[in-house]
Amino acid sequence: MRVTTRIRRFIVQRRLRKDKIPLKLWHRSCAQMPLLSRYSGREKMQLRLLASQVLWDKRIIPVKDFELTDEMRVMIAAQVALMLFGLAEPETEPNLSWIHNWNQILVYPAPFHNGRDTVFNALGQIQSLAGFESGETHYQGGIIIDWEDDQPHPLRKHANQVLLHEMAHKLDMLDGDTNGHPPLHSNMSHQAWYEAFETAFDTLNRQLQHGKFTAFNPYAATNPAEFFAVSTEYFFESPNVLNRLFPKVYQQLTLFYRQDPLIRVSALQKS
Numbered sequence: 530m531r532v533t534t535r536i537r538r539f540i541v542q543r544r545l546r547k548d549k550i551p552l553k554l555w556h557r558s559c560a561q562m563p564l565l566s567r568y569s570g571r572e573k574m575q576l577r578l579l580a581s582q583v584l585w586d587k588r589i590i591p592v593k594d595f596e597l598t599d600e601m602r603v604m605i606a607a608q609v610a611l612m613l614f615g616l617a618e619p620e621t622e623p624n625l626s627w628i629h630n631w632n633q634i635l636v637y638p639a640p641f642h643n644g645r646d647t648v649f650n651a652l653g654q655i656q657s658l659a660g661f662e663s664g665e666t667h668y669q670g671g672i673i674i675d676w677e678d679d680q681p682h683p684l685r686k687h688a689n690q691v692l693l694h695e696m697a698h699k700l701d702m703l704d705g706d707t708n709g710h711p712p713l714h715s716n717m718s719h720q721a722w723y724e725a726f727e728t729a730f731d732t733l734n735r736q737l738q739h740g741k742f743t744a745f746n747p748y749a750a751t752n753p754a755e756f757f758a759v760s761t762e763y764f765f766e767s768p769n770v771l772n773r774l775f776p777k778v779y780q781q782l783t784l785f786y787r788q789d790p791l792i793r794v795s796a797l798q799k800s
């Protein structure tokens with residue numbers, strides 16, 4: 530291990546020992562997040578360390594006189610932490626490299642107008658829609674969310690915690706393209722990823738073209754990048770729906786996020 534890495538690790542470990550999210554605040558915030566119920570007490574402590582690091586590293590900025598409480602900030606940081614849970618070790622990988630490509634989250638109180646025209650990519654697929662949005666991500670820049678959509682809610686069939694969606698876009702962008710293919714771990718197969726996602730994307734588009742009902746959010750059919758982001762929402766919020774509709778996508782996401790929400794989530798999936 531390089532000396533600079535050792536020094537950085539030492540500094541983070543020392544800070545983690547004395548500058549964590551206060552325990553009472555953490556418990557109050559966790560109690561409002563059904564998504565965290567699937568993690569054990571020990572795992573939640575790991576999430577607390579990750580969320581503490583997120584709050585040191587990233588700015589969470591309210592927009593339009595919105596008042597963000599400490600609990601809201603912790604809930605936002607905890608959402609980031611749960612996505613990083615299998616990817617980053619707070620004490621051995623202190624720089625949280627998976628989220629190095631953004632540094633702030635702007636929080637609107639409600640959906641906001643993006644002030645754009647609808648944009649199409651070279652394949653004729655919609656790249657971004659004009660109108661009101663709950664979240665937005667820019668290649669160079671931070672993440673924008675609206676609290677109305679992002680606040681924790683009872684888990685339902687439809688997943689819609691917008692920060693999970695926008696963070697998936699940021700992970701997707703890490704290898705330079707926003708195409709639904711984030712940098713994969715060395716034990717993963719690019720071919721298996723493409724096959725799982727392309728088949729599911731085509732299936733969803735075919736169902737929609739034939740006017741068939743689909744339990745999956747049709748927005749995922751916009752383009753492969755949106756399919757990955759929407760699949761990520763389902764993976765964490767409604768894993769049983771994703772696994773039932775697109776089991777190979779679910780399997781690829783367990784390999785990518787290095788966690789399996791279905792293992793401990795059965796008590797939460799009542800709807």
Ligand SMILES: [Zn+2]
Pocket residue numbers: 694698755758
């Ligand atoms: Zn999106």
